[in-house]
Amino acid sequence: MTALPLAPGLRRLTAPNPSPMTAEGTNTFLIGDTDIAVIDPGPASDPHLRAILEALTQGQRISHILVTHSHLDHSPLARPLAHETGALVLAAGPSDWGRSAAMQALANDGLIGGGEGVDAAFAPDAQLADGAAVEGDGWRITALHTPGHMANHLSFAWGDALFCGDLVMGWSTSLISPPDGDLTAFRASLRRLMTRADSVYYPAHGDSIADPQARCAELLAHRAGREAQILAALAPGPATPATLTGRIYTDIPAPLLPVAERNVLAHLIDLVERNKVSPEGRLSARARFHLN
DSSP states (O other): OOOEEEEETEEEEESOOBBBBBTOOOEEEESSSSSEEEEEOSSSSSHHHHHHHTOOTOOOOOEEEEOOBBBBTTTTHHHHHHHOOOOOOESSSTOOSSSSSHHHHHHHOOOOOOOBOOTTTTTOOOEOOOEEEEEEEEEEEEEEEEEETTOOEEEEEEEEEEEETTOSSSSSOOOOOTTTTOOOHHHHHHHHTTOOOOOOOOOOESSSSHHHHHHHHHHHHHHHHHHHHHHHHHTOOOOOOOHHHHHHOOSOOOGGOOOOOOHHHHHHHHHHHTTTTEEEESOOOOOOOOOO
C-alpha cells in the first residue's frame, strides 16, 4: 500500500479494517518530511505495520506516535510501532481516563453496559494535557481534549488543519456509548471546535471535511433532532431504551440497532442530568424512562 499525499508534509494510509463502523478502514496520518509524527497507528495488523514502516523514505524516522483515543481500531498498533521505531506513544491517558464524575459513577454501578471496542490494555508512554504541543523538524502539533465519543479522545491541530479522530466524520455520526461515551461532553467538544478557524478536518474514518464548522453545526442539529424524537416517543408513557430505539430507528438494518440503542441511552442519560426525564428505579440500560 502506498501512502496517499494529502498536503505538503502530510500523507495517509488506510488500515485494512473496513466495516459499517469504520468505513473503508482507520486512517493513519503521517506528518513531516524528516521527523514523522504518526497519528492513529490503527488496529493490530502486521500488514498495516509494514505499510507504515515502508512509507518511510531515506532519512525519515518516526519520532512521535499520537493516538486520538483507545478504541481497538485506533490504538493497538501503537506499541508494536513504538517497538520498531523507538518513538514514544502519546495520548490523553489510558482507556479509563477522563470520565466525568457522573459517568464514573455509572461505570462503578455497572448497570449501563458499554465498553464496546475499548483497548483495555492501552497505556501511553506520556500523557498529553489539553493545549500541550509536540514538535518535530518543521512541524508543531497541539493536542485538544475533545471528549464525547470517548473520554480520552484528543484532536490534534497542525497549522490550519485538525485531525479530529472519531469526533467528527463526514459520512456518519459518532457512536456514543456510555460510560466511555458522553453526549454532554460530545456537544461541548463540537461547540469548542466551532470557535476555531480550522480550514479542514481529517477524520479517522472517511474523507477529509472541507467545511468543518458547518459539519459541526450539522452534527449538533442532528443530536437536537434525535433528542426531540426521544422526548416525543416518551410522550405516550414510560419506555426502555430498546423500545425507544425500535420506535425511532425504523430505517436502519437490524444488525445496527444495538449501536443505535447505545446512542439512545446516551441521550437519556443526558436528559436525566438536565432533569427532563427520569428512570423508574436505578438508572440502567434496561430501565424504563419517563418524562418529568
